[in-house]
Structure formats: structure tokens, C-alpha cells
Amino acid sequence: MRSAAGRLNRITQTAHLKSRAVDYSARPDRRIYAPEAMTVTEARPAGQCGNLLRAKGKTGTHSFCHLASYKVRVGQRVSEGQVIGIMGYSGYTIPSGPAGRHLHWYIMTSKGYVYPPTLYKTSSKGEIMDTNNKVQSMYYLLRGKKATTGEVAGHRGKTYQSFAESKYTKQEVDNRTRKIASLKSEASQTAAVTKRLATATDSLNKSNMTITELNRRLTGKQAEIDELSDANANLGRANTVLARANETLEAQVGESDKWTTFKALIRELFNFTKK
Numbered sequence: 001m002r003s004a005a006g007r008l009n010r011i012t013q014t015a016h017l018k019s020r021a022v023d024y025s026a027r028p029d030r031r032i033y034a035p036e037a038m039t040v041t042e043a044r045p046a047g048q049c050g051n052l053l054r055a056k057g058k059t060g061t062h063s064f065c066h067l068a069s070y071k072v073r074v075g076q077r078v079s080e081g082q083v084i085g086i087m088g089y090s091g092y093t094i095p096s097g098p099a100g101r102h103l104h105w106y107i108m109t110s111k112g113y114v115y116p117p118t119l120y121k122t123s124s125k126g127e128i129m130d131t132n133n134k135v136q137s138m139y140y141l142l143r144g145k146k147a148t149t150g151e152v153a154g155h156r157g158k159t160y161q162s163f164a165e166s167k168y169t170k171q172e173v174d175n176r177t178r179k180i181a182s183l184k185s186e187a188s189q190t191a192a193v194t195k196r197l198a199t200a201t202d203s204l205n206k207s208n209m210t211i212t213e214l215n216r217r218l219t220g221k222q223a224e225i226d227e228l229s230d231a232n233a234n235l236g237r238a239n240t241v242l243a244r245a246n247e248t249l250e251a252q253v254g255e256s257d258k259w260t261t262f263k264a265l266i267r268e269l270f271n272f273t274k275k
């Protein structure tokens with residue numbers, strides 16, 4: 001047999017009244033589950049009990065009070081764990097109204113009224129996770145992942161409630177602490193790299209400036225070289241002209257020498273003839 005309330009719902013009042021009823025909080029789960037396979041015998045308003053749901057199972061006749069709604073009909077056969085109704089505050093509750101929403105549940109057996117939690121493994125904080133499967137399914141539900149063998153062993157035998165309250169195990173806290181430290185270290189490494197990158201970028205910019213400056217100077221030098229080579233070309237042309245002029249001059253000098261010689265010959269001839 002299982003609890004008619006959700007696994008995380010707390011017992012808010014232990015055995016009370018002649019019927020040795022148990023009260024369960026409507027939080028966090030308002031659904032009422034069939035504690036065992038049973039047949040629905042009654043579903044009707046019943047005075048202080050409010051909307052009553054009654055069903056007969058192997059253990060005895062279960063009565064559930066204050067329902068907001070029924071999920072089954074009279075005569076229906078239900079299986080263990082099936083949702084049979086929703087908790088409400090119909091009838092007499094303390095306080096009255098929505099704040100008084102809870103499940104009031106009692107069982108009549110062949111030996112009289114039996115306080116329901118004595119029929120399944122519970123503590124004052126709720127149902128006990130007495131199998132590995134129960135731990136595993138709760139682990140999936142609350143943490144969204146499979147539990148390790150060690151984690152299963154660590155939680156087995158404890159209540160669903162205590163499991164839900166210990167949101168993180170010591171191991172998980174340690175893991176998270178390590179993870180945070182590693183992220184911090186990564187962040188500081190990234191910052192250092194960013195800083196080095198900025199320095200490198202800065203010196204690259206300076207180098208670029210130097211290159212620009214050198215290019216500018218190179219352009220200036222090239223202009224000077226161009227000017228010089230123009231001057232050289234002009235000088236070359238001038239030399240050519242000068243060489244030609246020299247040749248002409250030499251030719252003229254040559255002619256002039258010939259003429260002087262001729263004149264001297266004439267003079268000699270003349271002087272000779274005069275003799």
C-alpha cells in the first residue's frame with residue numbers, strides 16, 4: 001500500500017478522531033492517489049466531511065474527505081497509484097476556505113480503524129524511499145538526471161521529503177564549488193590573454209605607424225632618386241653634345257693646323273722664289 005497523498009506532501013495532523021484519520025497538506029501535489037487497488041463505493045457530499053470519496057480495497061474501506069473534485073465514478077475499479085480525486089476544502093476545515101485545503105483520510109479494516117501511515121513505510125515527514133527504484137525515480141523527478149550508485153545508497157531509506165529538502169548533496173556542493181573555482185580561473189586566464197592581445201595590438205599599431213612613416217620617407221627618397229636620375233640623363237646628353245663639340249673643334253683645329261702648314265709652305269716657297 002502507498003500514501004494517498006503525493007510523496008512530498010507532509011502529514012499535518014497525525015491520528016485524530018475515533019477513525020484515527022491522517023491529514024495531509026495539499027502542497028505541493030493536490031492529487032489524491034489510490035493507496036491500493038480498490039473499487040469506488042461512494043462519491044457524494046457528506047456533512048463535515050464535505051465531498052466524500054469511499055472505496056473498498058484488500059486492506060479495508062478507505063474514506064477521503066474535503067475533495068474539490070472526483071476523478072472516478074461509483075462502481076469503478078481503480079489500480080494502486082491511480083489519481084482518484086483532487087484535494088479541496090469542502091465540508092468543515094480549519095481554517096475554512098482555500099487555506100484549509102487538505103486530505104483527511106481514514107481506513108476501516110476488519111479489526112477496526114487503523115491509522116493509515118502504519119500500513120505503509122512512512123516517517124512524520126512522509127513516505128520512505130525503500131527501494132533503489134524509488135530513489136532513482138525521485139532523483140529523475142527533482143534533479144533531472146540519473147543517480148549514481150553511491151547517491152542511490154546515500155538516499156535509500158530516507159524520506160522523499162528529506163530528499164526534496166536536501167536539494168544538493170555534499171558531493172554536488174563540492175562539485176559546484178570546484179566548477180566555480182575552475183570557471184573563475186578560466187575567466188582570469190581569459191582576461192590575461194585579452195590583456196596580452198591588447199598589448200600586442202597596441203605594438204602592432206605602433207609598428208604600422210612606423211611602417212607608414214618609413215613608406216612616406218621611402219616615397220620621398222624615390223622622388224629624390226628620380227630627380228637625380230633625370231639630372232644624370234641631362235648630364236649624359238650634355239656630355240654627348242660636348243663630345244661632339246670637341247670633335248668639331250678638333251677637326252677645326254686640325255684644319256687650322258693644315259692651313260698654317262700650307263701658309264708656311266707658301267711663305268717658304270715665296271721666300272724661295274724671291275731668292
Ligand SMILES: [Zn+2]
Nearest residue numbers: 021022023104
Ligand atoms: Zn482530519
